[in-house]
Each structure stands twice: as C-alpha cells, then as structure tokens.
Amino acid sequence: MTTLVADVGGTNTRVAIFFDEDMTPTSVRRFRNAEFASLEAVLKQYLADLDGVSCSAACVAVAGPVRDGIGRMTNLDWVMDGATLCTATGAAQGFVINDLEAQGHALDDVDTRCVLGHGRPAAATSTRLVVGLGTGFNAAPVHPVEDGSEFYVVASECGHASMPVQDQTGLDLSLSLRKAHGFASIEEALAGRGLLAINAFVAAKSGAAPHDSTQDLIAALSGTPTATDTATAGLYCQLLGQVLGDLALVHLPWGGIYLIGGMARAMSPFFATHGLSDAFHDKGRFSTFMDDFAIHMVEDDYAALTGCARYVRRHS
Amino acid sequence: MTTLVADVGGTNTRVAIFFDEDMTPTSVRRFRNAEFASLEAVLKQYLADLDGVSCSAACVAVAGPVRDGIGRMTNLDWVMDGATLCTATGAAQGFVINDLEAQGHALDDVDTRCVLGHGRPAAATSTRLVVGLGTGFNAAPVHPVEDGSEFYVVASECGHASMPVQDQTGLDLSLSLRKAHGFASIEEALAGRGLLAINAFVAAKSGAAPHDSTQDLIAALSGTPTATDTATAGLYCQLLGQVLGDLALVHLPWGGIYLIGGMARAMSPFFATHGLSDAFHDKGRFSTFMDDFAIHMVEDDYAALTGCARYVRRHS
Incomplete structure (x- = not known):
C-alpha cells in the first residue's frame, strides 16, 4: 500500500x-x-x-x-x-x-524517555496524553479501544484555554498577555513566543534586558544564566507543571503524558531543577493522586x- | 434482561x-x-x-x-x-x-433545553460534553463511534483542576480557597459549597452578612436579592462561563454541552442575566469560535x- x-x-x-x-x-x-x-x-x-x-x-x-x-x-x-x-x-x-x-497515532512507533514520575510501562488499556509544545500548544488524549488493539485519538484546541494563575506573579503575567493578545491562553504563555513573553515580563520587573529570541534564551540557560534567565525558566516550568497537572486531571492519562515538539525538547533539561514537579503536584488533597501520572519525552521529528x-x- | x-x-x-x-x-x-x-x-x-x-x-x-x-x-x-x-x-x-x-450514556434518553447558543440538534457524529454541577464538579466527553450508532464516554476528574483566574477579584477568591483547602480547584469554587464560599468572599468585602446555606442564597436570588447576592451570582456565573469555555476548547463538543446536577438547575435562571455568555466567549481571537458550542440543561434525577x-x- x-x-x-x-x-x-x-x-x-x-x-x-x-x-x-x-x-x-x-x-x-x-x-x-x-x-x-x-x-x-x-x-x-x-x-x-x-x-x-x-x-x-x-x-x-x-x-x-x-x-x-x-x-x-x-x-x-x-x-x-x-x-x-x-x-x-x-x-x-x-x-x-x-x-x-x-x-x-504514532505513539506506539516512537522511542520515549521518562522525565517525571514512575516511568512504568503503560498497560495496553491505559489512556495516554500527547502534548505538543512548539510554535503552538495542544494536547490530545489517546484512548485504547477494543482491549488495546486499536485506539481513538481525540482532537482538541486546549492551547487556547485559560493559562492557570495561582499567585500575584501569575496574575501579572496573565494581565500582560491579555493586554498583548486579548486573552491569556496557555499557548501565549508556553509556546515558543510564550517563553520570550515570560522573559520580557521577568526582565521588566528586574530591570534587565530581555533576550531577542527563544534560541538565545535557551542557549543562555545552558551556559551561564543570569538571575533573570533562571527566573524565566522557573516561571515557565512552573506554568507548564500546572498546565500538565490540570490536563492529567481532565484526561486521566494513567498510561502517561508524552511531550512532543521543539519547545518541550529545548526546555526539558530544566524541568528537574526549575520546579516542574512541585507545580505538577500542587493540587491540594489530590497531590498524591498525581503520582500516578508519569511524563515522558518523545524525540522524533x-x-x-x-x-x-x-x-x-x-x-x- | x-x-x-x-x-x-x-x-x-x-x-x-x-x-x-x-x-x-x-x-x-x-x-x-x-x-x-x-x-x-x-x-x-x-x-x-x-x-x-x-x-x-x-x-x-x-x-x-x-x-x-x-x-x-x-x-x-x-x-x-x-x-x-x-x-x-x-x-x-x-x-x-x-x-x-x-x-x-443516558444523554440520548433524556429531555434537554438550550440555555446558551444556537441550540441546533447535534449531528450523530458530534462529540457532546456532560458537565455535572452539584455537590461536586466533573465533566465527561461523549464521543460517537461507529458512525454514531455507539458512543464512548471518557472518565475525568477535571473538577480538581485549577479554577481559572482572569483578574484581581478572581485571584483574591482563588487565594482564599487555597487557604481553606490547600488548592483552588474548579470544584471548590463551583460546587454547592463553592457558591457559599463565593458568597462569604463577596460579603467579607462589602461588610454584609453571608448566607448560611446554598438554599438560602438561591432563594434570595429568586426574591429580592441584595447587592451582595447579585455580586455573588455574577462571580459564580462568570467563573462557570470561563470553566465551560475552557472545557469546550479542551473537548470540542460540537454536539453541545449538557449541564446536569442540582447546582446547574438552581443557578440556570441567572445565567442570562449574570454574564455567563460574556465569560464563555472571553477567549481573545477564539471568541467567535465559541459560537459553535451550545449549552443545554438536562433535568432528570x-x-x-x-x-x-x-x-x-x-x-x-
């Protein structure tokens, strides 16, 4: 064929x-x-x-x-x-x-590595969640049907849903995104331009100069980051953790969350050191429930x- | 059988x-x-x-x-x-x-009435979203399979995801819920106890006495509400509109959103007059996209x- x-x-x-x-x-x-x-x-x-x-x-x-x-x-x-x-x-x-x-639909054909959580292999009957994080943001649940021999992938536009806000810094960022785009969506905060917007927001507060491009900022984070760079990565990872935690509660992906896309690849080295796990688990009495969801990286263009x-x- | x-x-x-x-x-x-x-x-x-x-x-x-x-x-x-x-x-x-x-699974067997949007009958192949709003909050997408002759209903715990925050009032409410419950979830804001919590929050600001029960408050709204009662219903409907808008973007229920549960029934008379529609459509460049989703009430115990x-x- x-x-x-x-x-x-x-x-x-x-x-x-x-x-x-x-x-x-x-x-x-x-x-x-x-x-x-x-x-x-x-x-x-x-x-x-x-x-x-x-x-x-x-x-x-x-x-x-x-x-x-x-x-x-x-x-x-x-x-x-x-x-x-x-x-x-x-x-x-x-x-x-x-x-x-x-x-x-490609999830069974690609290699993955665990970046957060237990990393146990998924049961064939477990729902998985693909999260695309690049020039846009979106997430699609992958539901096994017919005892796992087939699956059903559901379309979504969740990147345009509200960016979560937990504190005054989050609200200030949200209001600055709303001013620029009419609405503070997940995508405006977490896609490539989102990282730059967060950097501009943090830099404006600290009086530092923001980076001109996402690539510059990521290069700086891998080298000798300034306090502003580190704060940018921290706010980004915290927001991503909150969003992934919310999506886990929405879709219950017992089979794991799979990150795809250029921004996910670029930012994954900073997840462990910049608070992604704490933000992912910050769900009150549902905090330990979150241990059941693992996060994996997919690297396949x-x-x-x-x-x-x-x-x-x-x-x- | x-x-x-x-x-x-x-x-x-x-x-x-x-x-x-x-x-x-x-x-x-x-x-x-x-x-x-x-x-x-x-x-x-x-x-x-x-x-x-x-x-x-x-x-x-x-x-x-x-x-x-x-x-x-x-x-x-x-x-x-x-x-x-x-x-x-x-x-x-x-x-x-x-x-x-x-x-x-009961959606084909119950009568519904449209409370927001076009109210056109759903195509057999369109996804619908059931939202339960009572002592708890949850939402389950209903996906048609096999050309609509069968459907697949997906479990969720989305009531425990983050309550959306768009402005200072929202953040203040969120922080007060976090103080009380460790986390400001959708459920803590929109379930029965959520309406009371919002009333306490609004009353504390205006110096008025809060209501003792959800029933009292709903009765007052149907009678001669105080400014505090009206502000409570406004904040509740605004939050519900934001949450339903986010869930619509997550699940793309072209076949409609179906509200079920005691709180949905009790608060639905106030949706049209207390800003639910504006909040539902408040999605920046995706505002007109939201017109494609209708909201219906289900009344069947x-x-x-x-x-x-x-x-x-x-x-x-």
Missing part, C-alpha cells in the same frame, strides 16, 4: 510517501506555504517532482481544528478535506486529521507523518 | 432494577452510606428487601475515579469492582463506572441510573 502523508504547519508543509509501514526517507520534501495558493497545489508539485508516484491513500495532518473532516488554519485560507486530497493525488481515500491527533500513515492503515 | 443499577454518591446510594430498557419505578430505593460497611452490604440489603429479585447484570456508577474497573471515593473505604457486584447480586456480569460517565442500564446493554 502506497500512502501519501503530509504535515501542514503554520509556515511549512512536509510531504512524504510510505510503503506499507515504512517511510521512504528520500521521499520527504518541505514546502513553504506562502509560495502556494492551496494544499492541492503543494501536493501536485510534490507528485510532479517525484515523477508521478501513484498512491492509493492520502492523509494530511493540520495544525488547526478539523471539523467534519475539514481542516482549518487561522493563517491559511486553504480548504483541506478528503475530497481535495483525492483530487490532488489521485488517491481513492483521503483523510484530514489534526496534527496532534496524528502524533497520538517525523512522528506526525508516521501517525498519518498509521491512521490510514487503521481506517482503510 | 434484568439489570440491577446503583448510583453511589457521597452520602447516599440509590439502587433500582431495569427490565430491558425501562426502570421499574417501584424498585428505586435510597440507602445512607454511613449505615453500611460496604457496597456489597447495601446491595444484599436491597435484594433482601425486594424478596430476592434475580438479575443477570449489575452496574454501579461511582462519584469518584474508576481505574481498571475499580471505583474509589475519597470519603468511603468501600471496594467497588465488577467481581464484588457479581458476588453481592448473583449477576453474571458486573460493571463499575464513573457517575458522570453514566450520565453521558435518574439519569445516572438510566445511563448504567444503557451501559450494560452496550457492553453485554
């Missing part, structure tokens, strides 16, 4: 071909969305470049809400649905899913593409 | 018998948990009172987390699992599920028992 898979992000779209379970490494291409009028145009260009590979199914992961099989993104006016995919690729079957949903291919195998 | 169903709450357990799809009204009994050492003892008493009805299946809804088929409640040391149910009742099949999960019976039919 030949499957075309694509991962449509805010800036770029990556496309690849899978033969049965395996991605063809030489088939991976990246396209700048701004250079194309539609997803159809991207896929036609891709297939032309590959001299017309014939595929039987196509699946696209979209970094935005998918409703009734139609994907939407706030910064793109592309129509993304199954019929469009079939027209563009000649495939008989076309699927559009949320990108985090795709990551959820192609997880969304792998998830698309697996989704097609599960739904064909 | 004869099914024994039970709803184990914090104080009482209600038990009933269903023949196929219908509850036998004369079979409903209520037991005070404090008078029994175990659920087994309640069920044996119930069956003895009914002169030994023979049932083929049993299902219990528990107001607490259910993990791997075992139900737990913070204030009871009862062991609740399928095997115990079978031993106590002589049934061949026993199931323990979360109470809100049970309510979710037996919904959890009905849901248990339906669960058994779906899983036998």
Whole structure:
C-alpha cells in the first residue's frame, strides 16, 4: 500500500510517501506555504517532482481544528478535506486529521524517555496524553479501544484555554498577555513566543534586558544564566507543571503524558531543577493522586507523518 | 434482561432494577452510606428487601475515579469492582463506572433545553460534553463511534483542576480557597459549597452578612436579592462561563454541552442575566469560535441510573 502523508504547519508543509509501514526517507520534501495558493497545489508539485508516484491513500495532518473532516488554519485560507486530497493525488481515500491527533497515532512507533514520575510501562488499556509544545500548544488524549488493539485519538484546541494563575506573579503575567493578545491562553504563555513573553515580563520587573529570541534564551540557560534567565525558566516550568497537572486531571492519562515538539525538547533539561514537579503536584488533597501520572519525552521529528500513515492503515 | 443499577454518591446510594430498557419505578430505593460497611452490604440489603429479585447484570456508577474497573471515593473505604457486584447480586456480569460517565450514556434518553447558543440538534457524529454541577464538579466527553450508532464516554476528574483566574477579584477568591483547602480547584469554587464560599468572599468585602446555606442564597436570588447576592451570582456565573469555555476548547463538543446536577438547575435562571455568555466567549481571537458550542440543561434525577442500564446493554 502506497500512502501519501503530509504535515501542514503554520509556515511549512512536509510531504512524504510510505510503503506499507515504512517511510521512504528520500521521499520527504518541505514546502513553504506562502509560495502556494492551496494544499492541492503543494501536493501536485510534490507528485510532479517525484515523477508521478501513484498512491492509493492520502492523509494530511493540520495544525488547526478539523471539523467534519475539514481542516482549518487561522493563517491559511486553504480548504483541506478528503475530497481535495483525492483530487490532488489521485488517491481513492483521503483523510484530514489534526496534527496532534496524528502524533497520538504514532505513539506506539516512537522511542520515549521518562522525565517525571514512575516511568512504568503503560498497560495496553491505559489512556495516554500527547502534548505538543512548539510554535503552538495542544494536547490530545489517546484512548485504547477494543482491549488495546486499536485506539481513538481525540482532537482538541486546549492551547487556547485559560493559562492557570495561582499567585500575584501569575496574575501579572496573565494581565500582560491579555493586554498583548486579548486573552491569556496557555499557548501565549508556553509556546515558543510564550517563553520570550515570560522573559520580557521577568526582565521588566528586574530591570534587565530581555533576550531577542527563544534560541538565545535557551542557549543562555545552558551556559551561564543570569538571575533573570533562571527566573524565566522557573516561571515557565512552573506554568507548564500546572498546565500538565490540570490536563492529567481532565484526561486521566494513567498510561502517561508524552511531550512532543521543539519547545518541550529545548526546555526539558530544566524541568528537574526549575520546579516542574512541585507545580505538577500542587493540587491540594489530590497531590498524591498525581503520582500516578508519569511524563515522558518523545524525540522524533517525523512522528506526525508516521501517525498519518498509521491512521490510514487503521481506517482503510 | 434484568439489570440491577446503583448510583453511589457521597452520602447516599440509590439502587433500582431495569427490565430491558425501562426502570421499574417501584424498585428505586435510597440507602445512607454511613449505615453500611460496604457496597456489597447495601446491595444484599436491597435484594433482601425486594424478596430476592434475580438479575443477570449489575452496574454501579461511582462519584469518584474508576481505574481498571475499580471505583474509589475519597470519603468511603468501600471496594467497588465488577467481581464484588457479581458476588453481592448473583449477576453474571458486573460493571463499575464513573457517575458522570453514566450520565453521558443516558444523554440520548433524556429531555434537554438550550440555555446558551444556537441550540441546533447535534449531528450523530458530534462529540457532546456532560458537565455535572452539584455537590461536586466533573465533566465527561461523549464521543460517537461507529458512525454514531455507539458512543464512548471518557472518565475525568477535571473538577480538581485549577479554577481559572482572569483578574484581581478572581485571584483574591482563588487565594482564599487555597487557604481553606490547600488548592483552588474548579470544584471548590463551583460546587454547592463553592457558591457559599463565593458568597462569604463577596460579603467579607462589602461588610454584609453571608448566607448560611446554598438554599438560602438561591432563594434570595429568586426574591429580592441584595447587592451582595447579585455580586455573588455574577462571580459564580462568570467563573462557570470561563470553566465551560475552557472545557469546550479542551473537548470540542460540537454536539453541545449538557449541564446536569442540582447546582446547574438552581443557578440556570441567572445565567442570562449574570454574564455567563460574556465569560464563555472571553477567549481573545477564539471568541467567535465559541459560537459553535451550545449549552443545554438536562433535568432528570435518574439519569445516572438510566445511563448504567444503557451501559450494560452496550457492553453485554
């Protein structure tokens, strides 16, 4: 079975071909969305470049809400649905899913390492939670069905829910995000631009100069951080711990929480030293209950593409 | 098919018998948990009172987390699992599920009325969200599977997640709840005792006397409320709107949000006049996105028992 898979992000779209379970490494291409009028145009260009590979199914992961099989993104006016995919690729079957949903489908195919908690292997019947932390924030529960031989990944837009606030510093940060964006969402605090916003907030208080880029700040944290850098990482890890704790109570992922994305990878070295665990457990009489949830890191750049291919195998 | 169903709450357990799809009204009994050492003892008493009805299946809804088929409640040391149910009742099949999960399974069997939003009938394939608001707070998404002919209800403990805070008043309330309970959860703010806590908080600011009971306060709101009463209802409805908005973004219930429970019924007359809609839509660039979610009221005291019976039919 030949499957075309694509991962449509805010800036770029990556496309690849899978033969049965395996991605063809030489088939991976990246396209700048701004250079194309539609997803159809991207896929036609891709297939032309590959001299017309014939595929039987196509699946696209979209970094935005998918409703009734139609994907939407706030910064793109592309129509993304199954019929469009079939027209563009000649495939008989076309699927559009949320990108985090795709990551959820890949969870059995990727290596992980435990960064918080017990790290016991998950029972096949346990719910897991994928959390994407990069240029955006989102989380998708992965529920096993049919005794764990299959699973059901649920779409979400939880990154746009309220950022938790526990104290005056949190409220001040929340109010500054509201001033800038109209609302203090989880994403505005924890995505890449969130770390920079937190740094600007902390720097303004201490009178220090903020960093110009997320990369600069992360590099400083790995080298000789200033007190402002350390406070930034502390506030970030504390907020992330609170958010992950809330999501654990919402979804009950006894099978673990799986972090994915560039920001998760970049900030994970600071979790243990900057208070993530304390914030995760700060739930009053439910504090010990939180011990039942472990947090793991996923490090696989192609997880969304792998998830698309697996989704097609599960739904064909 | 004869099914024994039970709803184990914090104080009482209600038990009933269903023949196929219908509850036998004369079979409903209520037991005070404090008078029994175990659920087994309640069920044996119930069956003895009914002169030994023979049932083929049993299902219990528990107001607490259910993990791997075992139900737990913070204030009871009862062991609740399928095997115990079978031993106590002589049934061949026993199931323990979360109470809100049970309510979710009943959603097709109960009448509802729209209290916010478009009120269009849900597509069979749309996710719905049941929100229980009474002596506790919880929410369970109801996902259609197999093209809507079946559905999958997911357990949660989201009432113990962080109460949202958007401004100084919210933070002050949150800090007062943290002082009293170690953590400011959604449940501590929005369950029955939450309304009283909000009233005490507002009254302390205005120098007025707080109400002694939730019933008193609700009666005052329906009569000639003081400024303090009105401010209490306003803060409550605002918080509820924020929480429901966040849960809508987490679960994407295009099929609607369904409120269940005594507090939802008591406070729903004040939703329209006390700012619930504004708070629900207060999501920055996602404000118009919120129009896609409608909020409905469910008024059926037996919904959890009905849901248990339906669960058994779906899983036998």
